[in-house]
Amino acid sequence: MRLHRNLVFATIDALAEIFNEGNYADKVIEKTLKRDKRWGSRDRSFIAETTYDIVRWKRLYAEIAEVKEPFSREDLFRMFSVWCVLRGIKLPDWPQFDGTPERRIKGRFDELSKVRKFRESVPDWLDELGASELGDKTWTKELHALNNQAPVVIRANKLKTTPQQLAEILKEEGIETSNLRNYPEALELKERANIFRTKAFKDGLFEVQDASSQRVAEFLNVEPGMRVVDTCAGAGGKTLHLAALMENKGQIIALDIYGNKLKELKRRAKRAGAHNIDTRSIESTKVIKKLYNTADRVLIDAPCSGLGVLSRNPDAKWKLQPEFIENIRNTQIEILQKYSRMVKKGGQLVYATCSILPSENQQQVQRFLKSEEGAKFKLKKEKNILSSESGYDGFYMALLEKK
Numbered sequence: 253m254r255l256h257r258n259l260v261f262a263t264i265d266a267l268a269e270i271f272n273e274g275n276y277a278d279k280v281i282e283k284t285l286k287r288d289k290r291w292g293s294r295d296r297s298f299i300a301e302t303t304y305d306i307v308r309w310k311r312l313y314a315e316i317a318e319v320k321e322p323f324s325r326e327d328l329f330r331m332f333s334v335w336c337v338l339r340g341i342k343l344p345d346w347p348q349f350d351g352t353p354e355r356r357i358k359g360r361f362d363e364l365s366k367v368r369k370f371r372e373s374v375p376d377w378l379d380e381l382g383a384s385e386l387g388d389k390t391w392t393k394e395l396h397a398l399n400n401q402a403p404v405v406i407r408a409n410k411l412k413t414t415p416q417q418l419a420e421i422l423k424e425e426g427i428e429t430s431n432l433r434n435y436p437e438a439l440e441l442k443e444r445a446n447i448f449r450t451k452a453f454k455d456g457l458f459e460v461q462d463a464s465s466q467r468v469a470e471f472l473n474v475e476p477g478m479r480v481v482d483t484c485a486g487a488g489g490k491t492l493h494l495a496a497l498m499e500n501k502g503q504i505i506a507l508d509i510y511g512n513k514l515k516e517l518k519r520r521a522k523r524a525g526a527h528n529i530d531t532r533s534i535e536s537t538k539v540i541k542k543l544y545n546t547a548d549r550v551l552i553d554a555p556c557s558g559l560g561v562l563s564r565n566p567d568a569k570w571k572l573q574p575e576f577i578e579n580i581r582n583t584q585i586e587i588l589q590k591y592s593r594m595v596k597k598g599g600q601l602v603y604a605t606c607s608i609l610p611s612e613n614q615q616q617v618q619r620f621l622k623s624e625e626g627a628k629f630k631l632k633k634e635k636n637i638l639s640s641e642s643g644y645d646g647f648y649m650a651l652l653e654k655k
């Protein structure tokens with residue numbers, strides 16, 4: 253691989269913004285990629301993937317390069333040179349790489365790789381929390397899996413197509429996919445590509461949605477004609493899946509505290525041809541109270557630490573704080589208490605997170621079941637999806653039924 257100066261410089265600029273200004277990696281990369289219209293798809297993927305890689309391995313690379321935050325440009329070039337040396341990429345003859353100690357870099361890598369928090373590049377507190385909740389053995393495997401680059405999985409929109417038809421259409425647009433066994437609507441891209449540019453995407457034939465995430469709507473046992481409330485709908489990844497499973501029949505009420513996310517949901521629903529979704533922003537408790545005892549099905553796709561999706565969002569390793577996890581657990585239990593009241597007798601509720609921590613998952617459900625409101629429910633089944641076992645995001649889901 254030959255390194256191009258303007259691509260390397262754009263990567264260094266992006267890293268400076270992410271590490272030193274605390275901006276979100278996905279937003280910074282999106283902005284960086286708009287900088288030069290002449291960049292082709294290879295150039296763009298070099299910037300995006302290298303930036304994500306160095307974000308993912310920040311702690312390890314900083315230790316090897318012997319640099320500390322806040323990083324100067326010189327420090328960032330040193331971290332970049334670690335990335336190159338460890339990947340066997342020949343360093344160009346630029347002044348920024350003068351005197352790079354290649355043998356020392358490899359030696360320090362071997363030495364640091366003996367310690368999990370360096371090898372897997374996580375903050376001390378997170379390494380301790382993961383090990384205490386999951387046990388050393390599971391956490392070691394899981395953390396390793398969460399450091400792999402996530403595959404791109406899409407969900408065929410059954411309102412408009414089938415996975416087989418979609419695979420053919422994408423093939424004509426130059427994108428090869430494979431079926432995923434046991435995931436009825438999913439296709440996985442054989443190679444990364446900008447699929448948002450395809451006609452198939454613009455026509456609403458699919459959504460990008462991880463395979464584990466596709467398990468959640470399935471878990472809720474929806475049927476056409478039901479009244480379903482998606483209480484933490486966000487931009488609607490799971491709402492759209494619910495609409496497809498309900499064949500556009502019945503009613504889905506999509507709630508969120510952020511109106512702008514619901515606006516995006518509406519845009520996506522239009523593209524997907526999903527007509528049975530009604531969005532409502534939670535501006536007061538009235539919105540919730542009006543729905544008490546009215547829903548056949550309720551989905552709580554709760555806000556969480558996001559530790560199950562680190563492979564697509566490595567930035568979270570550095571942005572997460574122990575206090576945030578503490579607070580989010582309180583929000584989760586509050587949401588369970590309040591939103592479960594929307595389920596009518598005999599109706600069902602799914603509580604789901606993209607976390608792998610028992611304290612956000614099964615322990616929350618057990619806590620809820622022991623409460624006055626929770627006593628009205630019984631736990632029908634639950635599923636823990638680990639990235640190390642599934643190869644996709646880490647997720648948790650529990651199905652509860654109101655007696």
Ligand SMILES: C[S@@+](CC[C@H](N)C(=O)[O-])C[C@H]1O[C@@H](n2cnc3c(N)ncnc32)[C@H](O)[C@@H]1O
Nearest residue numbers: 483484485486487488489490508509553554555
């Ligand atoms: C895991 S995300 C949802 C992702 C979405 N369901 C999807 O599939 O694309 C959690 C959502 O909960 C929302 N949220 C946070 N606190 C909330 C609350 N108290 N009530 C309702 N929604 C809330 C957040 O804005 C966020 O969109």
